[in-house]
Amino acid sequence: MQSIYRFREAEVSLFLRAKHHGIGSVSLEPIELSTNRRSQEGLVEWFNAAFPRVLPAQEDQTAGAVPYLPATPFEPKLAGTAVTWHCGYDREEEAKKVVAIVREASGSKAILVRNRAHLDEIVPALKEAGVRFRALDIEQLGEKQVVQDLYALTRALLHLGDRIAWLACLRAPWCGLTLADLLLLSSGRSEEGGSEYTGGGALIFDKMRDVTHLSADGQKRVDRARSVLAPLVKNRLRGSLRERVEGAWLALGGPACVESETDLEDAEIFLDELERLEEAGEVDLAALEDKIDRRLYAQPDVKAAKDAVEIMTIHRAKGLEFDTVIVPGLDRLPRSGPKPLLVWKSLLPSGLLLAPIDETGAGEDPTYKYVRELDKEADDIEAGRLFYVAATRARQRLHLLACAKADEDLRPKEPSKRSLLAKIWWQAREHFGEAPADAIAEPERMPIHDVLHRLPAGLPLPKAPASVKWTAPDEGRQEEEIEFSWAGETARHVGTIVHRWLQRIADDELRTWDATRIDALRSRFAKELERRGIPPRDLKASTEQVSVALKNAISDERGRWVLGPHPEARSEHRIRVASAAGANTYIVDRIFRTAEDVRWIVDYKTSRHEGADREGFLDREQGRYRAQLEAYAHALASGDAMLGLYFPVLAAWRQWRQ
Incomplete structure (x- = not known):
């Protein structure tokens, strides 16, 4: 007490x-x-x-x-x-x-x-x-400079008329315009004929076409930024928002502007959240801002012992x-x-x-x-x-x-x-x-140092990495091939829905989740399954299986431990791995560290087992997925990680050290 x-x-x-x-x-x-x-x-x-x-x-x-x-x-x-x-x-x-x-x-x-x-x-x-x-959990993700710059870039690419976002992009370290040049650009002349995109001539993007009134250094910086951003603006309705933002950030030299490797981790978290919130090429900026300012935290120093x-x-x-x-x-x-x-x-x-x-x-x-x-x-x-x-x-x-x-x-x-x-x-x-x-004297006023950290004006655009053979994401997700190759479409869709809701529960850190809430969501589970093509004859049983899996996960002691709050926790973490055979995409269900500084890599399996010898079945499942989880650990460079399989339908668990 x-x-x-x-x-x-x-x-x-x-x-x-x-x-x-x-x-x-x-x-x-x-x-x-x-x-x-x-x-x-x-x-x-x-x-x-x-x-x-x-x-x-x-x-x-x-x-x-x-x-x-x-x-x-x-x-x-x-x-x-x-x-x-x-x-x-x-x-x-x-x-x-x-x-x-x-x-x-x-x-x-x-x-x-x-x-x-x-x-x-x-x-x-x-x-x-x-x-x-x-x-x-000290510094909010939105307080990190790299995330603030990425957020401004996101807003700029979403809306050409977002004047503040475009000015922030030009002030960011990858461009680094001085305040004097920013003032000249924002208040100076614009190209006659207006904008081919909006019909007006007051857009910052339009003003970037004629920069002869800026300083020589400013002209180089704006020209370089415009050479990267113009194709993205022209093709802004193509591809995902994450691809456009990440591509622009890389081409502008954003990774060269960060102070440490931890900043790169924070940038990845922002881009993952952007991808999660994106719908049809758009994103709810209010929801994104709420996430980075209130709910997501910057990563601890990855170099710290x-x-x-x-x-x-x-x-x-x-x-x-x-x-x-x-x-x-x-x-x-x-x-x-x-x-x-x-x-x-x-x-x-x-x-x-x-x-x-x-x-x-x-x-x-x-x-x-x-x-x-x-x-x-x-x-x-x-x-x-x-x-x-x-x-x-x-x-x-x-x-x-x-x-x-x-x-x-x-x-x-x-x-x-x-x-x-x-x-x-x-x-x-x-x-x-x-x-x-x-x-007892009045404290001295702290001097304000007006220092602009930026890349050199003549920095060449980064070279693209060597091409790799592209494979469709489903081909790269080897776990789906393993898990559902023996099962029908219904089992595959049930597994997808269970994974999605386990991610939601983990993001909420189990707060407000109980059996009553899951029962209230049964109609929603049914609609999601129906949209995925589950036939009416299987809909009731499939909905029940989703409900049972989620109830087991939030009531089972091991399930609550996996889904609960942990340092450096991530759900549905995407990893892209290049190899001689092509590029594979892995999606790891749950990654976290414990208070004892042990790294855990956990995968959910919605396998069912109706017969006898339950323990033998779980041992066989562990053997089936051992190589898959060890591949995750290798891709994450986790040399001494603990690996776990959680079976929410069975409320069962298997673990081993890499």
Whole structure:
């Protein structure tokens, strides 16, 4: 009960009520686990001394307050200091200290922060020091420069009139026009006669035909960009959108503009998502933007070693453990959101308390204010539990870092009550020394460096790779030949539908998926099967098979593990492999890493088995598909991967090491 709950909108009060009053007529027996099997004795002693003052002293069902339960250590005490404070007055010095701790620490190590924005000084300091790290679910995909450039290119190719997108393409590193040339191009003359595409002459693409008024360097850059983009604009109704965007990016020299191989991985994720959302050569840009800005994250550094420091939010670290844990920015504040239009609180057993936002110009509604105060109290209690989760991820050493503002006496000012530092200020303030004299001065404004990173103007277009013999995608998907060569059309279509919905469930990380939802989708399964030509006599049985497979997958422990959230997880991952015989396309059903840094490659098989000797059948299936999965691992350059076959219809599993 000392864990975090509110980020998943769970009400601690419901757990407390069930603990004391049971669920309906069923009484419950509380079991309190008091042995800490993760942290060494020195850490547990610090936890037992600190957290009774961090967490509430008494239980409160309304506020969701749970007192600290002292723990008994299982691991022996290690020599040296278990918990170390690093307190100061300068944010950059704090970042340098983090770098020093990372370099000195041995074993697994992690930097845990409350919000992603709290890494603004730390990540640049690590990069400057040459320290490689793995940032898990930290940077949104849309924040990566390579993805922003690809998104602008996508918008430009979709709509010639998207002025901002076209200017962004010309400013991107593959073209790199200066602001002066961009201004001249966007406001200067255009070719007489207007556009052959839209009938108007104000399009940026039209203005790219006559660039004699630009600088000599700008003329070269625009001419080169136009030589690539003009054929794509002319043939914009041919081929898939992904092919056009990826082809333009490659021809413009986009891969030469990235900082690291990880950026290429991020570009591939964007292009895969673009292909997934595309319909008839068009894409819902709002859905694409939502994906890259809110739901998809940039990949961790592909060059980082297995023992590299991991960076993540405290929420992301829940359930994990590390030899050394570093928690910087304890003084920083959480994000503040706007006032909600509607607030409510379930006050058991009395019922629901609900209030709308205050009317403009009217006085403050007392009910709204009361519910907001209850929420603030619950958030404050949750902050204490958040600090507990961060600290207890450590197995051997815990480093706590904080900055403070100095008062006129050069002593630290008391932190905001909304910060984690306020929870343990009674201990932290002893570790602040006297502030330097310049600590109370106004901070200097950071200079803005106007540096334009771009390719050389005379860079030749990249040469096309040597031709390979083209084969149709179905010929390259060897798994379909293996899996369905012995089965009829019905089995093949059932397998396709099951694969598609397992991808959807995995993308949703199992959230909101249960048997009831699958039952509600049966009519949709039937329509999809019917569209694929399933005869009426087989439609009911085929729909049932899809439903059973999906229900098994979300209820079976192994299925939930495969479909659940994992680092670097991908579903229906496409791999193109060139060989002397031609180009093959593989589609791998599921790829992910575990918290133990084990790479898994999993394939779904919708095989059925009605007779006896179920285990023998599964062994034969493993032998049938062994070469296929090992080919996937070879194509992915995964030298020491674990391979798995999951049979959702049978709720069965087979695994082996490559």
